[in-house]
Amino acid sequence: MKPKVYVTYPISNEVEAFLSKSCDVQKWEGDGEIPRDLLLKEISDVEGLYTSRNTGGVVDEELLINAPNLKVISTVSVGYNHFDVEAMNKHEVIGTNTPEVLDETVADLAFSLILSTARRIVELDRYVKEGNWQSDTKYQETYGKDVHSSTLGIIGMGRIGEAIARRAKFGFNMDVLYYNRNRKPEAEEKFGAEYCDLESLLTHSDFVVLMTPLTPETFQIIGAKEFKLMKESAIFINVSRGQTVDENALIQALENKEIYGAGLDVFELEPVEVDNPLLKMPNVVAVPHIGSATARTEEAMAMRAAENTVAVLTGKEPIDRIS
Numbered sequence: 664m665k666p667k668v669y670v671t672y673p674i675s676n677e678v679e680a681f682l683s684k685s686c687d688v689q690k691w692e693g694d695g696e697i698p699r700d701l702l703l704k705e706i707s708d709v710e711g712l713y714t715s716r717n718t719g720g721v722v723d724e725e726l727l728i729n730a731p732n733l734k735v736i737s738t739v740s741v742g743y744n745h746f747d748v749e750a751m752n753k754h755e756v757i758g759t760n761t762p763e764v765l766d767e768t769v770a771d772l773a774f775s776l777i778l779s780t781a782r783r784i785v786e787l788d789r790y791v792k793e794g795n796w797q798s799d800t801k802y803q804e805t806y807g808k809d810v811h812s813s814t815l816g817i818i819g820m821g822r823i824g825e826a827i828a829r830r831a832k833f834g835f836n837m838d839v840l841y842y843n844r845n846r847k848p849e850a851e852e853k854f855g856a857e858y859c860d861l862e863s864l865l866t867h868s869d870f871v872v873l874m875t876p877l878t879p880e881t882f883q884i885i886g887a888k889e890f891k892l893m894k895e896s897a898i899f900i901n902v903s904r905g906q907t908v909d910e911n912a913l914i915q916a917l918e919n920k921e922i923y924g925a926g927l928d929v930f931e932l933e934p935v936e937v938d939n940p941l942l943k944m945p946n947v948v949a950v951p952h953i954g955s956a957t958a959r960t961e962e963a964m965a966m967r968a969a970e971n972t973v974a975v976l977t978g979k980e981p982i983d984r985i986s
């Protein structure tokens with residue numbers, strides 16, 4: 664008998680066919696996140712849970728107790744802060760994620776946010792479409808900031824950080840500073856990236872990109888003190904997780920013009936609440952957590968998660984083990 668796998672993420676026929684060769688696949692086919700009580704019911708006898716950061720909710724002690732046969736939980740995401748890794752280790756459940764296949768796509772998004780915030784693309788697009796571009800428009804009022812030849816500070820120099828650094832160095836002739844738990848000699852050599860402490864990075868960067876995973880150490884790593892250290896002309900970009908920033912401090916920093924603008928893919932609460940003050944600010948570009956959201960990359964991530972699931976359920980080591 665094939666092992667049962669419950670899937671909460673919408674998979675393609677190709678991914679389903681791959682999983683079905685080795686597993687008995689059951690799926691959530693509703694929209695968005697599966698209701699928790701239904702999930703707990705559906706997984707009570709499965710050996711695999713195939714999920715994602717926004718379709719399956721959190722993996723915690725309650726879920727693990729409720730699904731005693733579980734051997735593997737695969738998330739279609741690189742971030743796995745929705746997993747209680749300690750509890751998974753305790754229950755001897757293997758966790759897997761999907762690094763690498765999304766690096767370039769997330770780096771593209773980080774750069775889109777840098778460019779669109781610096782050159783005020785969203786604000787000026789609205790300006791044109793609302794009919795405000797008239798013959799007496801003051802050209803100076805459309806000025807933004809140069810991205811090329813400026814200084815980019817990357818907090819979290821993992822694979823995605825490196826993909827951002829490559830774009831910065833070779834595409835935009837930028838100086839790259841980085842702050843990371845460990846030094847990355849290769850990134851220093853390849854992109855001329857300069858390792859520095861957080862304070863120096865914040866003080867000297869024109870663009871500060873937050874790319875660190877969310878962990879107890881990085882929770883609200885950027886708050887009021889850090890925004891005060893940034894240049895008044897600085898642009899803050901967050902493509903990591905909303906909780907790596909003290910969002911109220913960000914709102915204050917923008918309201919008090921301590922920084923110039925922000926490009927945000929992630930928010931403390933997602934979906935972001937419609938009355939969040941950030942959404943009213945013309946100097947904030949906001950997108951709905953779309954770092955890896957291209958059809959090609961999401962398919963590659965989905966297949967990678969399927970490979971991880973099947974590996975564990977057929978007695979092999981998964982490619983991307985996290986617990």
Ligand code: DGY
Pocket residue numbers: 716739740741742743765769903952953954955956
């Ligand atoms: C992930 O996969 O964790 C990222 O948030 C993609 O956007």
